[in-house]
Amino acid sequence: MKLRILIAVALGALIMFAGYAALFIAPDEATMHAIQRIFYFHLPSWIACFTAFTVVFVANIGWLATRREKYDALAVSAAEVGIMSCTIGLITGPLWAHPVWGIWWTWDARLTTTFILWLLYISYLLLRGLLDEPARRATLSAVFGIFAFLDVPLVYMSNRLWRTQHPQPVILGGKNSGLNPIMAKVLLVCVIAVLAVMVLVLIDRYRLELLRREADGLRLEIESRSAIPAGDSGD
Amino acid sequence: MKNFDNLFIAWMVVWAVFFVYEVSVARRLSRLREEVERLRRQLSEH
Numbered sequence: 451m452k453l454r455i456l457i458a459v460a461l462g463a464l465i466m467f468a469g470y471a472a473l474f475i476a477p478d479e480a481t482m483h484a485i486q487r488i489f490y491f492h493l494p495s496w497i498a499c500f501t502a503f504t505v506v507f508v509a510n511i512g513w514l515a516t517r518r519e520k521y522d523a524l525a526v527s528a529a530e531v532g533i534m535s536c537t538i539g540l541i542t543g544p545l546w547a548h549p550v551w552g553i554w555w556t557w558d559a560r561l562t563t564t565f566i567l568w569l570l571y572i573s574y575l576l577l578r579g580l581l582d583e584p585a586r587r588a589t590l591s592a593v594f595g596i597f598a599f600l601d602v603p604l605v606y607m608s609n610r611l612w613r614t615q616h617p618q619p620v621i622l623g624g625k626n627s628g629l630n631p632i633m634a635k636v637l638l639v640c641v642i643a644v645l646a647v648m649v650l651v652l653i654d655r656y657r658l659e660l661l662r663r664e665a666d667g668l669r670l671e672i673e674s675r676s677a678i679p680a681g682d683s684g685d
Numbered sequence: 686m687k688n689f690d691n692l693f694i695a696w697m698v699v700w701a702v703f704f705v706y707e708v709s710v711a712r713r714l715s716r717l718r719e720e721v722e723r724l725r726r727q728l729s730e731h
Contacts, residue, residue, distance in 0.1 A: 484692060538698060542695040545698075546695070658713055658714045661717045661718065662717060664721055668724035669724060672727055675731045
């Protein structure tokens with residue numbers, strides 16, 4: 451418990467510092483000025499989202515290869531955390547777009563593939579809710595999860611492959627890309643803060659999933675014991 | 686600072702979403718811990 455409080459305090463301090471650095475330390479961008487600072491929350495939320503969906507992908511393969519329940523539990527937990535990060539990205543994006551583009555949303559390749567990504571993982575969770583039998587649910591959702599992950603590289607590459615309203619990449623974007631060194635440092639602090647919170651939330655969600663399965667197992671055992679009539683030992 | 690409203694809302698959205706989700710997970714976790722404890726006791730009485 452003490453460790454959890456320490457971690458929470460350290461994370462709180464990191465979040466506050468990341469916010470301060472993004473709003474006041476990072477230099478003003480030449481064309482967009484202050485509103486460009488949304489970048490320091492927007493990009494880290496996408497990094498967290500892609501990280502979570504990669505965990506889902508790896509866990510899905512883990513389940514199909516080994517049939518160990520922990521992989522299925524990890525997959526559903528990471529999918530939920532990934533959807534949450536994706537939702538943050540989908541909210542902060544339009545908040546940035548409106549003052550800069552004059553519109554909240556446009557159906558260009560980047561935004562459309564991103565919206566499809568969000569829908570795919572919502573469908574992943576809905577599919578799980580429709581299937582009762584645990585092994586069947588894990589297998590079908592693992593296959594669907596692997597298929598859904600195909601959209602992740604497509605989202606990443608979309609503004610390289612097609613002309614989009616969304617800006618071209620400033621990091622790993624080729625010859626004319628790159629960030630001011632102070633901006634890069636502030637971005638790094640923000641990425642660390644968001645990823646640290648994401649990992650903490652994912653660990654708790656994973657614990658919850660394992661505990662839920664334990665509770666289901668215990669309920670089944672109690673039911674099966676209650677079903678055996680008293681005095682009938684099976685001999 | 687121009688557009689400070691949008692900037693502040695974005696900052697709040699990021700941490701509010703994480704915070705609300707973490708609180709909901711922590712509450713469910715605590716309820717489920719009690720439930721598992723109760724089920725274990727019930728099972729040992731059988």
